[in-house]
Every structure is written in C-alpha cells, then in structure tokens.
Amino acid sequence: MKFKLMIGLLLASGTVLAQQVDRAKMERYYQIANGGNAERKDSLANALFAESKKYNSEDEYRTAINVLRTLEKEDKQLALEKIATKKYPKGKITREAFVTNVFYKAEETAAKEKAYLELIKKWPVANFPGDELTYDYVLGSLATSFAKDGNAKKATYYLGEMKERFWRGNGYLPTGQALLAAGDTAAAAPIFKTAMDDAYYYISLPEEQKDNKARFASMGYASSMSAYVNILVGQGKYREALEYIDKALVAAPEQADGLAKVHAKTLLGVNRKLEAYNILSRLYAKGQFETEPELKKLYGDLNGTLAGYEQYNATLKEELVKNIREHIKGNEVFKKAPDFELLNLKGDKVSLASLKGKVVVLDFWATWCQPCVRSFPGMKAAQELYAHDKDVQFVFVNTWERDKNYKENVAKFIDKNQYPFEVVFDDQKDPETGKVLAGKLGINGIPSKFILDKDGNIRYMLTGSTPNVDYIKLEMRELIESAKKEKKG
Template sequence: MKLKTLFILLAGLSALTASAQRGPANPKLTELINQKDSVALKQSLETLYKSNEEEDLSLLVSYYNTKRNATRRDEVARLSRQKFPDGLAAFDEALNEIYSETDAVENEKKYKQFVARFGANPKLAGHRYFDTSKYFVAVTFKNNPEKVIEYLSGIKDTVYKTKAFSYAARETYARKEYVLAEKLIKKSIDDELKSSSVRSADYYAYAKQYAAALYANKKYTEGLKYAKEVAAAQDNSKDLAFNDTYLNLLVAKSQYNEAYPLMEESIKQGRASAEVKAQFKAAYAAVKGSDQGFADYEKSLYAQLKEKVSAELVKKMINEPAFNFTVQDLKGKTVSLSDYKGKTVILDFWATWCGPCKASFPHMQAAVTKFKNDPNVVFLFIHTWETVADPVKDAGNYISSNKYTFNVLMDLKDPATKSNKAASGYKLSGIPAKFVIDGKGNIRFRSLGNSAGGNDAFVEEISTMIALARSESSLGK
C-alpha cells in the first residue's frame, strides 16, 4: 500500500483553513517525538502496540510516519485494520484504493462503497477525506466534464473546493482537455474573487493557469489580459512555464516589440515553442526594420544554446558501473541491460502516477524520434514503483493512448522482497530518474534532461550526453 505517496499528496491537496488543516498539536505525539530516554520510549511504543484502543494504534502510526519508518508504520496500520475493520486505518486504506484506481466507473463504485461503509461512523463525521475522495474520483473521469464537475461540486469545504477545481484544471490541462481545464480554473478564480476583494497569491496562481488554458483554446486577447495582470503584479523571473505562456500570447497577438527580447532569450534557453520560432523572423524584421542578417543571427542563438549545454554537461560526467537489471517488456519478453552491450543506452524510470515523469515524455519522444534510425542508441522506459493492480495494462494503456513510440519495460515488485529490483539496483530515491550508459556498461550521466527545460534544450542535452558517452567510451575511459 502506497501510504507514503498518499500522505504526500494529501498534504498538497489539503486546503482547509490553517487551523483545520493542521489541527491542534497532539500532546501525546509531541511527547513521544521529544522523548530522549530510549528505554522509556521503547516501553511507550510497546505499550501502544499492545493496546486495544484504536486511538493508541493511530498515535503509533503517526509516530512512525513522523520518523519516516515506513515498515513499522505499515505494520501498525495492518494491525489496526485487523483489530478495527471499520476504523481509521481501514478508512485510510479505502481512500488509498480510490486514489490508486484509474478506471472511472470502478472508482465511482469504490467511492459509493467508501461512503456507505464509513459515512455513518460518528468518529469520522466531517473528516476531510470524504471531500478528498470526491476529488480523486473526479479526476479519473476522462473526457467526461459533467462527471468531473459533479464530484468537484460535491465537495463541502469551500476553501478546499476552490483549490480542488484548480488541481483538476491542472490534471485535465495535462490531458489536453483544454475546454474543461478553462472552465474549471475559471471557477477557482471566481470563487477566490468572491472570498476577497484583494488579489491573493492564490488568485495569481489561478490566473496563470487560466492564461495557459485560454492560450490553448486560442482565446489570445483574454489570455493576454490575465497574463499581463500577473506580470505587472509579480516577479515571475523563475516561473518558466508562465513565461512561456506569456511569450506565446504576446507572439499570438503580434506584439513584437515586447515579445522580441523574450523570444531571443527563449531560443537561447532552448524553450521556444514552435510558434515562437515560426514568428521569430517576423519579430526580428519588425524590431530591426528589415530581415537583413536574420539567418546568421538565428544560427548564433542556437550555437549559444549548444555551447552552454555542452560546457555544463562535461562537468557532470561520471563513470560508474551500471546495474545489470533483468525485467520484462509489455509483451512478457525478458530483457537485460547486458543485451545492449556496445550501445549507448538511455534509461528513463517512470510511473503513470508520476506527473513530472509524464511531463517530460513529449521531450523524450522528440529525442527518441531523432535517434530512431541510429542502431547504436537505445531508449528504455522502465515503469517502476507501481501502485495499481495491473501495472502492465496501466502502463501499456498510457503509452498507447498518448501514441508514444517507447520501448517500455516493467520493473515489477518482487513478491518476496516487496522491492522493485531495477529501481533498487540504481538506488533511486525518486522518479523521474534518467541515466545515460555507455557501450561498456558504465553510467555517464544520471537524472539529467528533466522537464524544466524546453524541447530544444532537452533534446540538445540528450544528444550531447549521447555524444560525450560515445566519445569517452571509444577512448577507453
């Protein structure tokens, strides 16, 4: 059970008022955490473990979670579920099943069972998980706006509801359901304005999302209005995603005087969209008075990008033996890293629940496409840390529905050790995680080429890493 993931997600999703969100400090938990006497602490923990009171076992779960001891935490949670089948630990597990479910129809059934099972428990009355469960169900409904809105609208806590609409807008925007994303984030903006006449940090965060959705829906005038409002109110120098949206809107409205310096920087950083690159010549001519000298200038910008990437990557090269995993692909064929001896291999560890993993996939597809005719370069997408009942089907459906041409391998959990061997072999602490391995089986780069960069920068990074790995390997280094 992926309680750790659930705890992290709930921490991000919980949008109750400050007092309700944190709740009063539990003095018993504080006492345990601050206990310096190891003998006394051990005795207290043993007493709680043997207790027949659910509150004591819940306290113990909280203690081990605070101490990041997942093994003991899960053990106590299992004991609590055995002793109290409809208690708090069982409540947590049932919510986790709703969170993990990807099929909307099945999830709706689980939600109704969840409410029927726990809704009448007076100890759970008003618990925020009932609202959270509605969000989890809502976002499993793909291309079904009515159902998404139905479940989000059923959230009772008004503060959380406003945020939940914005979270769902992100989910649907990522799925390219732009019309629904626009509608959802507009609800968050309207609710925020109703609650306060002062423009809050949340309002500007929603306005950024709204501008992106409006751009995607080709509503450039309205989108630029919101983007300019954000730009005038905040320092967004580090918000690359918003800067991309703002620039794209300026370009869409042919506001070249303001857009041109941003276009230059975007190209040098490798973040420029297809639209920006397509209109760069027109912007150059509008600002300079003619397009004379444009071709050479454009080449110089791309050369600067290449130089920058190469200089940074040379400093980050490593030389460590790669773990020789053995896993299966989506068709059940056994695959090992050693099968690709002599080739440059790019590993990408991912999971369908991992947003940053999926955010990098359009860039990875561009890299795969670039090297598709090079027999000595291999991309392997290793699905790991699965959380669903049928991870092979889940991963395969995601790849096929998004039309990615990836070679997907399944790092399934070992039934005996409960670990994912490939992930453990590469000592992963998180995903996405990327590795570039040379022809001799040595890791040359790790966790580079993340989704923070634009498509050009990403592909340039991967290309340079491959070139450097080949060069060092051929020199025997």
C-alpha cells in the same frame, strides 16, 4: 521539492503519523526501511507485527502499516490492516481502505459519486478535524470526472465543496483543464480564476508566514494564471490580461518562464512588439523552437527585413547547445552500472549484459509521475533521432508503481499513447540487499536518467525533466554522443 512539501502537508494534516507516536522511534524505523539490508528489514517487520498485539490506538496501527508498506512487506501490511479495520470500523484506516479500493478504482463517474456519498455518510468530514485534505483529493477527482463527461454544473459544485483553500491553487487545475479541453471556456474561466487568486494569496504572504501549505499553493500559480490569461487573450481582453501578468511577475518573478508564452501573446495584442520579441528570443534560446514562426515574423517587422535572421537564429541555437554542454558536465560520472535482468512488456528478459556494446539510456519512471509523463514526447523524439543507430538503445524502466495490477496499467498506458518504448519492470529485488534496480542506483526521486557507455559504465546521471521536446532532443543528443566517445576511468 514537491514531494517533500506534500509529505510535510500530510504530516501537518495528521494523515500519516500521529503526534503521540514516538518520533525518534519512527525515524529509526524509516532509516531501516529506506536503507537497511534485507535481514534488518525482515527483523523490523517481524518485530512490528509482534508489537502490534499491544497497540491501544489506531494511530499506532497506522504507523506500523505505513512502515510495513515502506518495507514492502505486503502480507504483514494487509494482515495488520484487516485487524485494524475490524477494531476501528469508523476510523481512518478503514476509511482510507474504502477510498483506495472503492472510490479510486471506480471507473464510471456515477460509481465515483456513489462512493463519495457513501464516504461522507460513513466517515463524515466533521469526525476527522484537520484531515480535510483527504476529502479534497476525492472531491477533485470526482469534479474532474464530471468535467470530462461534460457536466460542468456538477463539476463546479463538487469543487465548491473543497475545504482547504491552499489546495485549490492546484486541486482546481485538472477540472478546469478538462472543461477547457471540452471547449467549455465559460465554465473553465471562473475555476482558473479561483485557483489563480488563491495561489496568489499565498504567494503574497510575508516570508515568515509561508509554511508548507503556502509553498505548495504557489506551485499552481503559473498554470492557473497562464490558463486564465489565455482565456482573456482569446476574448481579446489584452489589457486586462496584461494587468494580471504584470501583477504576477512582481509577486512571483520566478514564474516568468511559465508565463512567457502567454505574456508574449498578450504584448502582441497591445502592439508592444519589441518586448514580445525579447521574450520569444529567450524562449527560443532555451530550446522552445515552436516559437520560431512568430519570432521570425517579429524580426522582420522590427528590422524591416529578414536579412541576417538565419545567422541570428543559428547563434541562438549555438548558445543553447553550449549551455546544454555546460549543464551536463555537472552530471558527469564514471562508474560501473550494477548488473540487472528485468522483464519487458512481452515477458522477455532485458539484461545489462545483453546491452553491452550499445550506448544505453535508462529512463526511470512511473505512470503516476507527472514530470515523467510530461517528458515522454521529448524522449520519444530523442529516440526517433537514433531510430537507425544500432549502437544506441533507450530503455524505460518502470519503477515504484503503487497498484497491484501495475503491469496491466503500464501496458495500457504505453499502448494508449502509442509510445514505441522498450519498457522493463523494475520489480526484481537483489537477494542480498532487497533492493530493486532504482535502489541499487541510489535513486531518490523520478524521473531519473542514466546514460551508459558501450562497456556498461555510467557516464551521466540526471534527475528531473522538462516538457520541452526540442530541449530534450538536444540534451539527449549531447549526452549520447559524449557517451559514445571512449573514456577511461
């Protein structure tokens, strides 16, 4: 959902396709790029490159470059970019190349700031009306870099340079979180409050006024609200915190789960124990077992005794397992997995054939995919459950990476986080279809997980993720144990 909204935003801001390009033709191009066979893709790439000799506008070049990128025809894409940057040195293509290759590749904050200043000097924001979001992305990255360095003053300054209000509901969060991690609550609090207030503005709009921008802005509401209210709670300002939460639950009741922990903490601060207990019970029943110490204490406080607590606790867990089993039924399939042979981090081959006789969990992910990354502590815990089970193998399939040096980046990411994962690279294209494994499996978004039985049959397909470690452990256990059972198609 978030991906679709972002595409809509980019289209609206003019950063992907120009309006004057024939949209019907573009749709045909992308149909081929996303679903055509290798021959049709090659034919389209050649036709686009030949057609480019007649282009009279930068927008035409940008369209062709984007299609070539989707087709993964890097040689033609780079060649066309080189022509376009020479023809339009002050245009969007040259600017985007600078942002990608200079700003985002700068590792030190000082280098990032130098690149940003060069960016706004050579390509002033005023020269690209309607394209402010591109600059806001850069500003957010720069502000977060300063925050990580402990420079709250500059971090706050660059956040203040952002132009798009709808973006602040999400764009402010990484900077605020970096300041909070550094212990600078005083600087983080107003940042979270701004993000919260701006997101609330869009949430509160009448339904008919909620466009893609408004819907995207609302996505950051639970995170900014939770962070700001946690600060208030830490300061003992429980009643003020509760006012914000009550306001949030009226405007956006779907955010209740995201605010549940801080809501319970706030209710405890004003001695509303029964309400806090009910919220913690709901969280525990969804697999958030870290709430148990407080839940157990409240059970004793409210009942005057802990008698019956263990049975109550067991009932909640049984209900959770029952719900998980019902949930995974909707993801049940039975079909042969496509053959594959991919290289792991050591350069060794990992194939479907080599995994026969094992229940296999294929987890498709990328370093830039935050939902993927957030699920990894849970996936690590699930893998540890089966550490001594030689009949179960977890394979983390890295796919859709965007950088040329993705293998190095992936290795660094795994090493930095000390994940004991078997990682393979999904970069081997099928000679007939031109698709990598993710494409052969029909994956449209990541994270995506496939549970294979010992005969190489896909038994379950899941998309999306949760950061809830205990839930993931339980869900994976149910999926794996079910796949161990023999089933005939």
